[in-house]
Amino acid sequence: MLGPNASHPSSAPTPTSGPTTSSPLLNTLFSNPVFAGGFGLASLGAAVSLGRRGFMATTSLLRRQLLVHVEISKSDPSYHWVLQWLAQPRDPGGFVASRLTRMRNLAVKTTTSSVGGYNGVGGRQDISKTTHADFRVQPGYGRYLVRHKPGVYIGVNREKASTAVTATGEPHETLTLTLLWMHRHLLSDVFTEAHSLAQSFNQGRTVVYTARNMSWQVLGKPRMKRPLGSVILDEGIKESIVADVKEFIGAQQWYTERGVPYRRGYLLYGPPGTGKTSFIQALAGELDYGVAMVNLSERGVTDDLLAHLLTQLPERSILLLEDVDAAMINRRQRDSDGYSGSTVTASGLLNALDGLAAGEDRIAFLTTNHIDQLDPALIRPGRVDMMMRIGEATRYQAAQMWDRYYGEMDTDHAGRDRFLKRLHELGLFGGDSQDPSVPKRHTSTAAIQGLFQFNKGDMEGAINMAEGLIPRTFEPEPPAPDGAIKSPA
Numbered sequence: 001m002l003g004p005n006a007s008h009p010s011s012a013p014t015p016t017s018g019p020t021t022s023s024p025l026l027n028t029l030f031s032n033p034v035f036a037g038g039f040g041l042a043s044l045g046a047a048v049s050l051g052r053r054g055f056m057a058t059t060s061l062l063r064r065q066l067l068v069h070v071e072i073s074k075s076d077p078s079y080h081w082v083l084q085w086l087a088q089p090r091d092p093g094g095f096v097a098s099r100l101t102r103m104r105n106l107a108v109k110t111t112t113s114s115v116g117g118y119n120g121v122g123g124r125q126d127i128s129k130t131t132h133a134d135f136r137v138q139p140g141y142g143r144y145l146v147r148h149k150p151g152v153y154i155g156v157n158r159e160k161a162s163t164a165v166t167a168t169g170e171p172h173e174t175l176t177l178t179l180l181w182m183h184r185h186l187l188s189d190v191f192t193e194a195h196s197l198a199q200s201f202n203q204g205r206t207v208v209y210t211a212r213n214m215s216w217q218v219l220g221k222p223r224m225k226r227p228l229g230s231v232i233l234d235e236g237i238k239e240s241i242v243a244d245v246k247e248f249i250g251a252q253q254w255y256t257e258r259g260v261p262y263r264r265g266y267l268l269y270g271p272p273g274t275g276k277t278s279f280i281q282a283l284a285g286e287l288d289y290g291v292a293m294v295n296l297s298e299r300g301v302t303d304d305l306l307a308h309l310l311t312q313l314p315e316r317s318i319l320l321l322e323d324v325d326a327a328m329i330n331r332r333q334r335d336s337d338g339y340s341g342s343t344v345t346a347s348g349l350l351n352a353l354d355g356l357a358a359g360e361d362r363i364a365f366l367t368t369n370h371i372d373q374l375d376p377a378l379i380r381p382g383r384v385d386m387m388m389r390i391g392e393a394t395r396y397q398a399a400q401m402w403d404r405y406y407g408e409m410d411t412d413h414a415g416r417d418r419f420l421k422r423l424h425e426l427g428l429f430g431g432d433s434q435d436p437s438v439p440k441r442h443t444s445t446a447a448i449q450g451l452f453q454f455n456k457g458d459m460e461g462a463i464n465m466a467e468g469l470i471p472r473t474f475e476p477e478p479p480a481p482d483g484a485i486k487s488p489a
């Protein structure tokens with residue numbers, strides 16, 4: 001049927017064929033070459049865009065179906081392990097594979113350490129130090145393809161987010177690994193390999209973590225393990241602590257079965273320079289643990305930070321809280337630079353140790369030089385299960401230390417006996433209760449170490465200089481005369 005306009009032959013040519021339902025207006029439009037061309041283009045555009053969307057939807061579906069992504073946040077310990085693992089040299093494969101897997105953006109991680117030395121001759125200490133730098137190349141930011149095994153490729157995307165971790169102001173970083181779905185079982189191998197690689201870097205070394213930017217970070221280069229035998233405590237002390245820690249480590253099942261938090265705390269107290277910190281470091285080495293260290297007298301350590309840190313201790317590490325007495329004194333007075341002292345409070349410390357939010361699975365060592373200033377609540381079981389006084393040097397320790405330094409040359413122990421006799425005469429073992437003329441004094445193992453190091457290989461020198469072990473007392477400064485200009489210090 002023709003439309004109404006068909007009755008006006010002059011207005012438009014009469015179509016000879018076409019849909020019988022189409023209106024004459026449409027016919028007119030379609031017969032207009034400009035409109036028809038435009039419409040054609042528009043439909044082509046729509047078809048292309050539809051096709052593109054369809055293609056993208058299909059590829060994204062395929063990607064989702066065929067690929068598996070693993071996102072690792074920078075705050076996760078495995079982040080650095082995997083980065084190190086990715087930087088390992090690997091077989092590049094054939095021509096195409098080697099071109100595809102080229103890593104063009106690399107980043108360098110540098111750690112430096114000072115290496116002091118002895119000049120050897122005469123055994124005197126040499127003050128010269130060299131700085132040792134260790135450079136490790138890692139993948140930089142961007143996307144890479146890594147050939148894991150023949151036929152197995154891993155897509156890597158290391159990116160820095162635009163949002164910052166609010167507490168530190170540092171941008172958040174992620175590392176995304178992409179594998180074919182059928183290769184997903186290899187992911188566990190990747191993480192296991194990365195972990196053992198990280199451990200092999202630290203073989204024979206003790207990793208020390210410290211609190212920085214609200215999280216635990218490795219402090220410098222992992223240091224050589226300190227042998228337990230190099231720390232000389234009074235008879236039996238070392239052995240009893242080591243036995244207790246080892247028993248605790250072996251008793252995890254016992255704690256789990258009884259629903260008791262798997263935690264143990266030790267408090268080492270005593271005067272400075274008696275080997276508390278050295279012993280904990282050596283113990284960590286013996287157990288193949290790291291040391292996660294917080295100094296409570298350090299600036300910026302707050303209750304919140306402490307609680308937060310204790311909930312996420314690095315794996316296999318001993319928590320070391322140094323100077324716990326600092327938390328007991330809440331200094332109100334500000335220093336000249338506005339510093340108002342430690343901001344960890346006694347209750348903050350107690351809660352961090354065994355409050356509701358306290359982490360499970362922990363060995364904690366607390367140290368102090370001022371046991372008398374500690375809150376008795378700190379010393380109750382659950383927080384501190386074992387307390388040990390690490391005291392001034394005893395005759396036993398002095399003899400043991402002598403043997404470590406001069407044992408090889410003093411085979412008949414004659415030198416050691418003279419040294420011990422000299423220390424006794426000087427009253428350095430607490431004096432002689434029978435003879436009131438012998439002064440009652442003490443010295444520290446650190447001082448004895450200093451004497452022996454100064455007289456390396458020189459027994460006579462050590463004996464002659466033993467007087468230097470007498471603790472020095474410093475005279476108070478005479479009051480400034482009237483009218484003198486007083487310095488601000």
Ligand SMILES: Nc1ncnc2c1ncn2[C@@H]1O[C@H](COP(=O)(O)OP(=O)(O)OP(=O)(O)O)[C@@H](O)[C@H]1O
Pocket residue numbers: 230231232233270271272273274275276277278279368369445446447449
């Ligand atoms: N008992 C010891 N055996 C071996 N070395 C020791 C001993 N005591 C101290 N030293 C040496 O003295 C130095 C200081 O020791 P350390 O830092 O362990 O003392 P500390 O008890 O932790 O002191 P502080 O209470 O001041 O922190 C170290 O170089 C350490 O090797």
Ligand SMILES: [Mg+2]
Pocket residue numbers: 276277278322367
């Ligand atoms: Mg110490």
